[in-house]
Amino acid sequence: MKLPGKTVERLSKYRRTLLECLNEKRNFIYSHDLAARIHITAVQVRRDLMLIGYSSVLRKGYDVRELIDTISKIIDSEESIHVAVIGIGNLGRAVAGYFKGKRSKLNLVASFDNDPQKINKVISGVKCYPYNDIERMIKELDIRIAILTVPLDSAKEITEEMVRYGIKGILNFTTIPLNVPSGVYLEEYDMITSIEKVAYFVKENKI
Amino acid sequence: MKLPGKTVERLSKYRRTLLECLNEKRNFIYSHDLAARIHITAVQVRRDLMLIGYSSVLRKGYDVRELIDTISKIIDSEESIHVAVIGIGNLGRAVAGYFKGKRSKLNLVASFDNDPQKINKVISGVKCYPYNDIERMIKELDIRIAILTVPLDSAKEITEEMVRYGIKGILNFTTIPLNVPSGVYLEEYDMITSIEKVAYFVKENKI
């Protein structure tokens, strides 16, 4: 099954919302209710669920637990997938600290840095390894995904190396566009572009 | 002129790339060259530039300086626009520190928090004010844009207040979907969704 990226994004949001429902002891939720919580339309929800082949049968809304399970089967791996933060600076630490708080199939197992002050210490809940050991550690810890928070000038080279050593997914926080071969999935996370977009639309509204 | 959001995003990236060109003492750049640097197509570049009404006349590529100016005229405001970070925790500090390093039309002028340890101190290069003063300070400092990095449970209430006090744009780092009235621009920045998307496509590739 090949889902559109946009649908995958929404599935992630659906699941998060559904987990909140469980907390509130709600066991059923209507499509329009789920939609309202994330500010989209009910049709969009139903269409996405159609794409993943989920169907509720009852007309009393979706079974929250069941839908969580269905979505998890789609977007999660069987086994937990190992993640590392590359460059445990200001942003890297924030992200690492945040991740360690969650339990999920995504398991933050290491960080890497080249600052002697940092290596071989536990920072934001995760052990920092010397970047020079990354080839070995990717294999040893079976790391699949890298969260890239190194300075701009080293981002390109580090990416090439990581890909060579077997990394399959990269979440890029630097503002450098990266080149990855097919078979490696890259998601760009461009804060500057986001804020400039906000600024543009704020300006346009004002005028 | 009403530009598509996607085009605005790319304009921000074009400008950043063009500024790099200046550093490299390149004064002209072809559409296909600019495109290659951010991994899109030359047609996309030309189409975006058509939308903003820029035209090069020469066939020796775009004049880098001229294009930077043109884009800046479109996406920047005349005067600098004031930004604040709300919740100067781990993520807020990283973002603030990063912003203070740049000079641009976007000017980070304050942060707000309710932690007595933090208020009235300079953190990551920016003064932290008590959140209780936010109404007054938004007016006093003419703050237009808020970068929201508070804990989940306070995000909704804080957003409503800020909007009431005149904030016009919000970059939301929390994973709570926010409600804003029309006239206020909201950009969601959902890290968890991004990483789950990476995980999904990594998994799919593997299978």
Add this chain to the structure above:
DNA sequence: GTAACAATGTTAATAAAATAACAATAATCA
């Protein structure tokens, strides 16, 4: 000077995403 080329701007076509329309059916209630 002019033919060949290279790069642009624009229109046309395609693809992707969102929205609308609607038929089907369980639940509700007179």
Add this chain to the structure above:
DNA sequence: TGATTATTGTTATTTTATTAACATTGTTAC
């Protein structure tokens, strides 16, 4: 029970975004 309502799943339509096609026009080489 049977009509009514509410909600779903799916197909059709519209909108938006991307890609392709192509005519235009400086530039270059001869």
